Amino acid sequence: MKPFAATIAIVAFAFAAAAAEKKVELKNLPQAVQNAVAEQTRNAELKGLSKETEHGVTSYEIETVANGRHRDVTVDAKGNVTTIEEETPIDSIPAAAKAAIEKKVASGKIAMVEAVTKNGALAFYEASYATKSGKKAEFAVKPDGTPTKED
Numbered sequence: 001m002k003p004f005a006a007t008i009a010i011v012a013f014a015f016a017a018a019a020a021e022k023k024v025e026l027k028n029l030p031q032a033v034q035n036a037v038a039e040q041t042r043n044a045e046l047k048g049l050s051k052e053t054e055h056g057v058t059s060y061e062i063e064t065v066a067n068g069r070h071r072d073v074t075v076d077a078k079g080n081v082t083t084i085e086e087e088t089p090i091d092s093i094p095a096a097a098k099a100a101i102e103k104k105v106a107s108g109k110i111a112m113v114e115a116v117t118k119n120g121a122l123a124f125y126e127a128s129y130a131t132k133s134g135k136k137a138e139f140a141v142k143p144d145g146t147p148t149k150e151d
Contacts, residue, residue, distance in 0.1 A: 021050040021061065032079030033060050040064060040073045040081075070112065084117040085126070093125050096145030101127045104139045104147075108132050116140075116150075124148050 026037060026049060037049065044066035051060050059082065062073045074083040090098055090113045101113065108131045116123050126140045140148045 021052045024049050024051045024060070029060065030077055030079075033075055033077065036060075036073075036075045036079035036081065037062050040075075044071060070114070082119060085114045086117070087112055088115045088125075089113070090127075094143045094145075097125045097141045097143050100141045100145035100147065101125065101139060105129045106132070108137075111136075124150055 026034060029037070029049070029051075037046070040062050041064055044064035046062070047065055047070075048063040049060065050063075051058065053059075058077050060075050060077075062075065064071045064073070069087040070085075071087065072085040073081055074085075075081050090101065090110060093101075093113065093115070101110070105127065108129050111128045111130060114126045114128075116126055122143060124140045124142050126138055128136070128138050130136055140150055142148050
């Protein structure tokens with residue numbers, strides 16, 4: 001029974017690793033993705049590039065900083081922007097979303113709030129925070145303050 005459990009654990013780990021992000025170099029990316037990187041870093045500093053394949057779909061994340069704020073852009077293999085995660089001041093988000101984040105964080109400390117846009121439309125806000133005990137966590141809410149499990 002123990003060898004079977006070990007095999008299951010190894011298979012589960014392999015699947016988790018397959019979906020993990022892998023750092024990549026610009027020169028090794030498809031030309032369309034290289035063009036997207038050039039476009040997305042025109043007024044920003046490139047901080048990192050990664051590739052992820054999940055459910056057979058490959059995407060690339062372009063990590064940037066512009067005007068002191070983090071901005072991560074995900075593009076597909078054709079260079080089309082699918083998701084933008086942009087650091088934003090909590091005071092600039094809708095009151096309902098701000099209240100929901102502050103209630104969830106409670107006596108913890110907010111590290112960063114990002115506006116997440118998918119396929120050109122604002123989808124949700126994601127807050128990275130540390131709990132009172134120091135544990136790092138994330139919480140996502142729709143603009144109306146409704147919690148969401150999207151990522």
